[in-house]
Amino acid sequence: MVKPPVPISVDRFSFSVEEIEGHLRGAPPDERFQKPLEPKIYRLSTGEPIVIRPASREEAPAILETLKRLIDPKYDKDFYHLVAARTYSEILAWYQSRQKDGYVIVGVREDGELMGVVNHRFWDENVAVSLHTIVFRRAERLGVVLYLSKIEHAFDVVGVNEWWATFESPFGFRLGFRFQHVTKPWPEMQHELGGARIYYITREQWEKSVKPYAAEKGWMGERPVPRELLEKTKPLKPASKIEIELR
Numbered sequence: 001m002v003k004p005p006v007p008i009s010v011d012r013f014s015f016s017v018e019e020i021e022g023h024l025r026g027a028p029p030d031e032r033f034q035k036p037l038e039p040k041i042y043r044l045s046t047g048e049p050i051v052i053r054p055a056s057r058e059e060a061p062a063i064l065e066t067l068k069r070l071i072d073p074k075y076d077k078d079f080y081h082l083v084a085a086r087t088y089s090e091i092l093a094w095y096q097s098r099q100k101d102g103y104v105i106v107g108v109r110e111d112g113e114l115m116g117v118v119n120h121r122f123w124d125e126n127v128a129v130s131l132h133t134i135v136f137r138r139a140e141r142l143g144v145v146l147y148l149s150k151i152e153h154a155f156d157v158v159g160v161n162e163w164w165a166t167f168e169s170p171f172g173f174r175l176g177f178r179f180q181h182v183t184k185p186w187p188e189m190q191h192e193l194g195g196a197r198i199y200y201i202t203r204e205q206w207e208k209s210v211k212p213y214a215a216e217k218g219w220m221g222e223r224p225v226p227r228e229l230l231e232k233t234k235p236l237k238p239a240s241k242i243e244i245e246l247r
Contacts, residue, residue, distance in 0.1 A: 004095055005106075008019075012056075019172055024098070025097045025098070025101060027100070028225070029063070029101055029112045029163075030077075030101050031096040032125065032158065033101045033103065033122040033148050033158055034103070034119070034120075035157050035158055036054050036157070037052075037053070037054050037105060037149065037152065037153040037157055038051050038056070038157075038222065038223060039052060039053035039054075039223075039224075039225040039230055040053075040137065040147045040220075040222055040223045040225060041221055041222045041223075041225055041229075042107070042141075042142065042219075042221045042222075043100075044140050045140060045224075047092070048109070048110070048199050049110060050107045050108065050109060050115055050142060050171055051107070051108050051109075051110070051225055051229060051230060051231065051233045052105060052106070052107050052108075052145065052221060052223075053105070053108065053147065053230065054104070054105055054106075054175075055104040055105060055106045055107060055236070056072065056115070056178055057094070059106070059235070059236040060091055060094065060095035061095075061233075062114060062236040062237055062238045063090060063091050063104070063106070063114060063117055063236070063238075064091055064092060064115075065135070065238040066068075066114050066238045066239045066242075067084050067087055067088040067091065067117075068078075068088060068241060070084030070134075070242065070244075071084050071085045071088060072130035073244075075244065077244070078169055078171060078244070079168050079169040079172075080134070080169075080244055081132075082154070082168060083132055083134050083168060084134060086131075086132060086168075086193070087117065087119065087131070087134050089118070089131065090102070090119055090131050091104065091119065094119070094190040095246060099121060100121060100122075101121050101122040102120070102121040102131075103117060103119065103120055103121065103122075103150070103153060104117065104118070104119045105117070105118050105119070105146060105149050105150055105153065106236065107135070107142055107145070107146050108233040108236060109188055109233070110229065110232050111237070112232065112233050112234060112235060112237045113211065113237050113238075113239060113240055114136065114237065114238060114239045115135060115136055115137055115142060115177055115239065116133075116135035116136060116137075116142050116143065116146050117133075117134055118131075118132065118134075118149065118150045119150070120149060120150045120153070120154060122154075122158065122160070123164075124160060125159075125160065126160055126161045127144050127160060127161070127163075127164055127165050128158065128160045128162070128163050128164070129192060130150065130151075130163060130164060130165035130166075131192075131193070132138070133146055133147045133172070134173075136239040136241075136242050136243060136244070137243040138243065138244055138245070139242075140247050141219065142237075143171075143175070144175065144178075145219050145220075145221060146217055147175060148179075148214050149221070150227055151163055151179075151201075151206065151210075152220070154186075155203050155206045155207070159162065160203070160228035161202065161203050162179045162201070162202055162203070162207070163182060163200055163201050163202075164184075164198050164200045165191075165198075165199045165200065166191035166193050166194075166196040166198060166199060167195060167196075167199065168193070168196075176199045178202060179201065179210050180205055180209060180210055181186070181199035181200060181201050181203070182199065182200060183197055183198065183199055183200075184197070184198040184200060186198070208241075224233065
């Protein structure tokens with residue numbers, strides 16, 4: 001308790017929770033950063049189409065239900081436990097308006113089942129910050145395609161100049177290495193995920209090298225998505241099973 005240096009007319013104030021909520025949320029979402037990614041299709045090795053599209057806040061419970069199953073030491077292999085826990089907290093913060101300018105993209109089966117999720121947020125009009133990438137079926141390049149999709153949203157849809165990522169597993173580092181990420185000086189500059197190294201790519205790298213390479217590999221997906229197929233992916237359903245062992 002600290003006594004004010006001048007007389008104050010009352011001893012205490014009362015506030016409604018509605019007044020307080022406005023301060024806890026900070027500024028409302030910036031519409032510049034919410035421009036939608038156009039949905040696209042990625043085909044698994046079986047030919048099955050996976051629709052990659054923006055997630056809505058109303059779909060957060062289905063995402064959280066899936067992630068919650070992975071927050072268990074038995075899923076510690078390849079850092080799934082850690083990534084699931086951190087992604088859970090980020091999706092929950094996005095859902096409950098406790099994250100600045102977040103964006104979430106999902107990979108969904110034709111029947112609406114969740115297959116993977118990625119998220120990022122915008123520091124400002126120049127920098128997008130990659131948060132996490134997690135898939136519930138492996139060995140299909142779905143994580144690669146989803147990761148590229150959020151970079152595409154940041155550079156091609158919103159128009160930032162730099163993409164900042166960090167990697168928590170050898171598989172994640174391989175992804176960054178493949179797509180020519182370079183590093184900021186560390187520890188002078190730290191990623192918001194635990195103060196780790198910032199691995200980044202510029203818009204010029206994306207346009208001249210990374211995106212053409214990804215397109216050549218078939219990792220940028222197919223457009224347009226037929227309306228009837230897109231509608232079948234809603235409502236979003238939690239993953240029916242977790243397939244994280246490499247086959």
